[in-house]
Amino acid sequence: MEDIKNKTRQNLGIAALITAIVTFVLAVIPCIGLIAIIPGIIAIVLASVGLSHAAKDDSPRGVLIAGLIIAIVASLISFSQVFIAGKIVDKADKWQETIEGIVNDVQDEVLQDLEDTNVSIKIQNGDEKIEISAGANKKEKVEELEELEGENTSIADTLEQN
């Protein structure tokens, strides 16, 4: 009778430990981490039942304790994935704003680059050749304007960007 009891307790310990190890491996894989909570609970129950039996007759409980600890940690990792999924959903909602921000930044950079470029257009029709050069550089334009106004001018024109 005692042998049967010991064997049952040992089997409970083995079952709890194996379920706990499998739960732990499953829990850290994000794809299936959430469902690991089910074997996690099973492992905790098995280990707890085994421990309560072991406490009655003061038999060794190393395997049961190991199974219980691994199962609890694995279940916590598995349960934490609910919050992780929630955080990812929150971040996904903010991605639209982030992408808009990036597009605006790129647009500003392109406009800034265009402002500093010199554009030269050449039109050739037979012997006739026309060349138009337009420097978009803001600094150059300001200097040009000041030169035209002269030193004693009372007009204080500025070149403002619209």
Add this chain to the structure above:
Amino acid sequence: MKFAKEPYLTVNLILAGIIVLVMIYSAIFSPDTNNYPVVCIHEKLTGEPCVSCGLSHSFSLILRGRLDEAYNWNIYGMRVFLFFFLQLFMRIVFSVVYLKYSDIRKQLIIMDIMGSIILFLISFRQFFVYLLHYS
């Protein structure tokens, strides 16, 4: 029957059986027909693929020797597959050593636990990083 008396051997036998089942699963389901029964719950919930997406495809392709394609499906697939493969190897070797040398059993179990933990942390490192990043 020695296996029934020794919990360590029973645990090894069952874990080896589970790993063999993982291998059979990867061999049965084909990446060409895409008939995998397990879908990514994470992706279903968030709409975003996670770091472990494509792991089943990767395992199947590794078993079929298509390593480049396996790498494309999941870059950590090979690492995780190697973990399972080494664990299968370790379960067999450690069980044989356990049966053969009864005087070093305790040291053997401690070595097995330490080795498995280190191997697990190396193989699943990126998954831990992913989970910690979002938690």
